[in-house]
Amino acid sequence: MAEGCSGSILQFAPFQSSVDEGFWHRLSSLKLNQLGIDESPISITGFYAPCTHPQVSNHLTLLSESLPPEEGEQSFVRDRSHSNRNRCAVPGILYNTNTIEGFHALDKQCLLREEAKKIWADIQSGAAEKDSALLSRFLLISFADLKKWSFHYWFAFPALVLDPPATLADLKPASDFLSLEEAESLSVACNEWRKSSATADVPYFLVTLGSNSRATIKHLSDWEACRHDIHKLLFGFYDPCHLPNNPGWPLRNFLGLIYSRWNLKSIRFLCYRENRGFADMGLSLIGEALISAPQEWRYEQHVPSSVGWELNRGKRLPRCITLSKSMDPIRLAVSAA
């Protein structure tokens, strides 16, 4: 449709990480009591939620519950069902090395590609339509220096790269895009979706706008039923980003899914954002992305290239945090004396 529109390149605001102190405490105790020198990758869980404030983005957060429980520990529900509306579970993988040299020697491009492959495989197999959190799979590499109680780490949020990149035909606040009735109805539908424990942590969804201005939200697995309503369909996702002119990172792999599985070249998306915990159609954005990637995107064997290593204050560097104050037994003993 928007053929004459010389759209700009669609740019996505990168995901940002946030690690709770509890994560490092648990990783240390896991390392000391259970893992030993075993360097096998560990499945972990990250949490995120839609942006909920006009001035700050949300983050992919790791908590102590992100790590598997220790052996013999009372096994409280630590699976994905442990998420809630403010922490939607996302699968990730942790490579924790024994030495700083090992940490730097990790082949980062290769690890990122491996995770991107999993995302691609989940898109192709249809698994991502059943469990959409698989689209936001992430990667963490770390070295835990338990002598100094410092932790070196680096996150990657693998994103499949469309080449040539998607262009933007249109992007504006949802309230400008929709009629008053539609915006009202969409807010109600979104709030219900977010309120129900069955859907609150499902970060990708389909929105159909009926001729009576009524918005309905459906799971990605209901695509077949919705595809004929395509002219009034929005592809929605929980957007952690707060910026008024850019969608957040989770849209990238979603566009990949829509393009390669459903063969759409013009995609109308909804960046779902909240204010104080409720749908905000002024902060939420609706945009239209145009994709002109080559045919290979239809072939399962072809894994698109990927990007996603997090920057540390604008630089390509790992992060480091020292927690000796709260973890070093000697320091703790001194402060308790």
Added chain:
Amino acid sequence: MVLTQKLHEAFKGTVERITGHRTVSAFKEKGVLSVTEFVDAGDNLVSKCPTWSWESGEPSKRKPYLPPDKQFLITRNVPCLRRAASVEEEYDAAGEEILLENEDNDGWLATHGKPKGTKCDLEDDLPSMESLDVGKSQTIQSISSYFGGGMEEDIPDMAEYEEQDNVIETDPGTLQYTYLVAHEPDEENILRTRTYDVSITYDKYYQTPRVWLTGYDESRMLLEPELVLEDVSQDHARKTVTIEDHPHLPGKHASVHPCRHGAVMKKIIDVLMSRGVEPEVDKYLFLFLKFMASVIPTIEYDYTMDFDLGSSST
């Protein structure tokens, strides 16, 4: 930690172990909550302000008198756009009352300003019922995080690896954006947005809720608890706000000490009742969080709800 504080903690811990928890309501009489009232008030907060949720915390720290999935309340990633310390300087400079501008340009009269040299008396613990709307300010402070000072020396280590790292990503679809670059006139003029995780626990000894703060700098790196004190009203920093072990989470966190909470809540309840408003116990946390806002005025957590505080007489 001060010795008296430690002695008191040991005493409090012992009392908590050997005494049962409150079961009889004394909400109106003493401003305190029983365990079940805390859970009810928490449920109400979570349903009205969905940015708050219940969490279970560390399994080893679980309190048997609270439901396992409702050990404490938390709201994460709450913005704090300016330092409380600098807000107060403006108040003090202006004296008794100052007009605050907000984005919509309707002025708010802030009555929290204090005439210089006046000691705050007990009444000051009682917040006024009007909400205090802080507008934008040019006051900027540069803040160091965990990475300031000592940690810097570890970072150059990384630089030598930088070129070896095969992490070279040139991707037109990635927005080149960081908080630092976004509005960077010079290093001193960056408005550094901090974010907070604010949690509410039940303090069995004082039988009131208790607020805990975990601060993060603009790149979401943990702040030293000491730096958190910059975001606490300076009347309270180091006096009512102390740095202690969190009852459900690892590490040291800043906390508003609950020793006066019952008394202040009782006063607030009395004020409401004198205005003919019958306070309901499940709204306790809304009143409580409003009161907390006088201690941490610039941390924008959510406690709004539609409910009548009675005709406010200003």
